[in-house]
Amino acid sequence: MTQQVQSQSMEFLRQPAAKDRLGDFLIANFERDWTHFRAAIAFVKRSGVxxxxxxxxxxxxSHQVEVIVGIDHNGTSYEGLRDLLAAVQPNGRVIVFHNRLVHTFHPKVYVFKSQNAAEVIAGSGNLTEGGLFTNYEASIRLSLDLAKEKHANMLNSVEDGLDHWSHLGQGTAQILDENLLRTLRNARLVPMEASSLADGRMSAASASEADLETASALFSALSEHRAPSAARPTHSQTENQERVKKSAQSTRKQGGVSPKRFVMTLQRTDVGVGQVTPGTSKRSPEIFIPLSARNANPGFWSWPNGFRTDPDKPGKQDRPDVRMHFAGQTVPVNMMTWPDKHDFRLRSAALRDAGRIGDILMMERVEPGLDFEYYVEIIPQGTEQHARHLIHCTGVVPGRSRKQYGYF
Structure with a gap:
């Protein structure tokens, strides 16, 4: 059933018990005399489309259509995007929204409008069968008379949000076409429903580094406001130095990987395009870990037993395709080191592109059983989270390096 709130212009909708579920609302309104349909949706799957x-x-x-779709957390499928793209032709467009930093695109907003009226639903339902019909979902439905100033202002506020998310200039939004769809599929940013695993989950197999670099170049890493910090016990820098030292010593004795987290401040050689020598190609996308940091806790990196010799480069040791969860995606990262280099490197365009000088790289070694080995964040300088992690960066690098690191 539908429960009224305040007046006929606003209703609370709940499902699956409701008469007017989200799917019913959409189907009915596509048959009404509206001129525009716009939506912003976190997840889209074939089951909903x-x-x-x-x-x-x-x-x-005969009408204008714009649908903004997120692709975070493998919630949107290749088939869902493909079928949605086909359905909005010829007068519509699908826009894919993705921020490479740890900000999930999660709205569920649906708007029908004409010159004098509009219908808006904002709630929890995605464009999936569950979100449309069978899940326990809740939404607010607004019926707006645009001759009324308050109603017109409300629609303007909603559309301002949609305009912001669909703005192509900030690098987080891309118009979907067949080429982009193929790129997203190859980079495993949108999994194939047809490749479902035996337990019913969509396949998110590891993509090649080349495919990930291609997809990474399409979307920006846009800093947004972070969550407030939760209270936690604090320790002095001296106490933290002693804790890190004892933990690392214990790890070396026991051959384990505790402590679980590594933090390091990023410098110029770790971010952006890196150094480029005239007449040569752009430097590989690498983050440089000091050898002293690696040697302080070799088990954290599975060094040296997890590495293998590169047959083409004498002495070079590789640990390829290490699965790391970063910015809502699982990405392959190559670990490497060799005798004529005085550092240990992580090669990943996704990680390097997300950082800025002074940010902190945080890596957490996760428990066995997940489909990745490390959870990774790039923590922006100036945030409370940065300050909390900086106190663990008690290790310094001999020489002129300004890099600091630590384990906890």
Whole structure:
């Protein structure tokens, strides 16, 4: 059933018990005399698109359509995007939104409008079968009379948000076409439903580094406001130095990987395009870990037993395709070191592109059983989270390096 709130212009919708579920609302409104449909949706799958594809396609033949879709956490599938793209032709467009930093695109907003009226639903339902019909979901439905100033202002506020997310200039939004869809599939940013695993989850197999670099170049790493910091016990720098020292000593004696977290301040050689010598190609996308940091806790990196010799480069040791969870995706990272270099390197375009000088790289070794070995964050300088992690960066590098690191 539908529960009224304040007046007929606002309703609270709940499902699956409701008469007017999100899917019912969309299908009914595609058949009404609206001129525009816009939406911002976190997750889209074939199971949801199949219910609205036909009425959406009929609507799009003579009306304007724009759908903004997120691709975080493998929640949107290749088939869902493919079928949605086909349904909005010829007068519509699908925009893919993705921020390479740890900000998940998570809205669920649906707007129908004409010159004098609008209908808006904002709630929890994605464009999936569960989100449209069978999940326990809740939404607020607004019926707006645009002749009324407050109603017009409300619609303007909603569309300001949609305009911000769909703005192509900030690098987090890209118009979907067949080429972009193929790139996202190859980079495993949108998994294939047809490749479902035996337990029913969509496949998110590791992509090649080349495919990830191609996809990474399409989307920006845009800093947004972070969550407030939760209270936690604090220790003096001297206490932290002693804790890190004891933990590392214990690890070496026991052959384990505790402590679980590594932190390091990023410097010029770790961010952006790096140094470029005239007449040569751009430096490989690498983050440089001091040997003293690696040697302080070799088990954290599976050094040296987890590495193998590179047959093409004498003495070079590699640990390829180490799976790390970063910015909502699992990415392969190559670990490497060799005798004529005085550092230990992580090669990953996704990690390097996300950092700025002074930010902190935080890596956490996770428990066995997950499909990745490390959880990784780039923590922006100037945030409370940065200050909390900086106190653990008690290790210094001999010489002129300004880099600091630590384990905890």
């Amino acid at each position: 199949k219910h609205v594809a036909s009425p959406l396609a009929n609507f799009a033949r």
